[in-house]
Amino acid sequence: MSVKLTxxxxxxxxxxxxxxxxxxxxxxxxxxxxxxxxxxxGQKKMLLNLAEVSYIDSSGIGEMVSGFTxxxxxxxxxxxxxxxxxxxxxxxxxxxxxxxxVFDDEAAAVRSFK
Amino acid sequence: MADxxxxxxHTVEEALESTLESVDQAEDIVLREAREMGFDExxxxxxxxxxxxxxxxxxxxxNKYNSRKKVRLVxxxxxxxxxxxxxxxxxxxxxxxxPDPLAEENLLRQSGRGxxxxxxxxxxxxxxxxxxxxxxxxxxxxLPKPR
Numbered sequence: 001m002s003v004k005l006t007x008x009x010x011x012x013x014x015x016x017x018x019x020x021x022x023x024x025x026x027x028x029x030x031x032x033x034x035x036x037x038x039x040x041x042g043q044k045k046m047l048l049n050l051a052e053v054s055y056i057d058s059s060g061i062g063e064m065v066s067g068f069t070x071x072x073x074x075x076x077x078x079x080x081x082x083x084x085x086x087x088x089x090x091x092x093x094x095x096x097x098x099x100x101x102v103f104d105d106e107a108a109a110v111r112s113f114k
Numbered sequence: 115m116a117d118x119x120x121x122x123x124h125t126v127e128e129a130l131e132s133t134l135e136s137v138d139q140a141e142d143i144v145l146r147e148a149r150e151m152g153f154d155e156x157x158x159x160x161x162x163x164x165x166x167x168x169x170x171x172x173x174x175x176x177n178k179y180n181s182r183k184k185v186r187l188v189x190x191x192x193x194x195x196x197x198x199x200x201x202x203x204x205x206x207x208x209x210x211x212x213p214d215p216l217a218e219e220n221l222l223r224q225s226g227r228g229x230x231x232x233x234x235x236x237x238x239x240x241x242x243x244x245x246x247x248x249x250x251x252x253x254x255x256x257l258p259k260p261r
Contacts, residue, residue, distance in 0.1 A: 024170050025134050055159075057166055058231055062224040069222055086159060093234045094227050095216050 003027040003053070005034045013045045013110045014038055015081075019052035022060030031060065035067035035078075044076030045113045049106070051082035056090060068100065077101075081109050123192050130169075130185040132177035132202075137169040140187050140200075147189050148196060151257055160235035161196065161255050167228035168200045168251050176202030176249055186250075194257045201250040209241045 003020040016034060021027050038046060048064070050056075056064075068078045079101040083091065091097040103109035126143060130136035144165045148158045169185065177183035186201035213220050215227045233239050238254035 023166065024137075024174075055163070057163060057170070058225070058228040059170070061227060065222055066224045086156075090231070093231065095221060099221055 003030050005030060007034070007038070010047075010106070010110050013047055013113050014043045015047045015049055015106070015110075017049045017052070021055040022053060022063065023055060023057040024059035028057075028059040028063045032063045032066065035063075036070065039067075039071050039074060039076065044071065044074065046071060046076065046078045047081050047103075047106070047109050047113075048078065049081040050084065050087055053084065053087060056087055061090065061094060061096065065096065065099075077113060079103060079109055079112065081106055123190065125188065125190040127189075128187045130187055132173050132179050132181060132183050132185060134170075134173065136173060136185060137166055140169050140185075141165055143187070144189055144196075144198060147191055148255075151191055151193075151196060153196070153255070153257060157255065157258075161198075164232040164235045164253060164255075165198060165200075167232050168198070168253065171207070171228060171251075172200050172202035172204070172249070175207065176204030178204065194259075196255045196257070197252065198254075199250065199252045201244055201248060203244075203248045205247060206243045207241065207249045 003018055003022050006017045008015050008017070022031050035046065071078045081103050083102060091100065101112065103112070126147065128143065130140060141162050145158055145162050148161045153161065172185045173179065177185060183203040188199040190197045209229055212229055213226055215223065215230050220226065232253060236253040237256050240252045242250050244250045
């Protein structure tokens, strides 16, 4: 299964609910296009909910980093919500846990945006 | 597919097309072997992700999707050891040239994390040039001893 992304608004924060695999090919490019479209549409506060993401490869991680950089360079913020153990392990191995703000509680994550 | 049985040993060999579909195909083959050996789900995940990183490198960076070039996959197992060999027909690859993805200045690079992930997840990882051309990666995972 490739990735399925749905977006919803919680106040002025755009929550992207992701499910499936973010890997080279459809998954990573769908993820990239969604984040870029949101950024191009002026969304500056993005919360990526990865609760249902079973698998991310290095391409998927690359797209997350790329999205983070794009939005940050436009003055916005990207934060992560509900990482599975496997995704959390990957972010620790790659030291990206120090780059992204990560939350387990959606309300707290939404409140954290400035 | 070549499938050889020996005393306590088992080897599967495939010549795969240089396509992303081959990555899924190879993952299915390797995960089947890992499951049968008794690796747990987390270990299977680590083996699968390492295999995918390796295959993607061979298809995308090695063979550059060239339909005339194949990716050689050899999966060998003994009761406690799974060895995966992936060979491409590309121009060769020097693992020492990959910038350290954990260096502060590289943390936000989009690519370059695959090899480091394989090294974190597998027990052995070796890269060597093939003759006349190409790269061969060999990685090994040992089945943990029962506690």
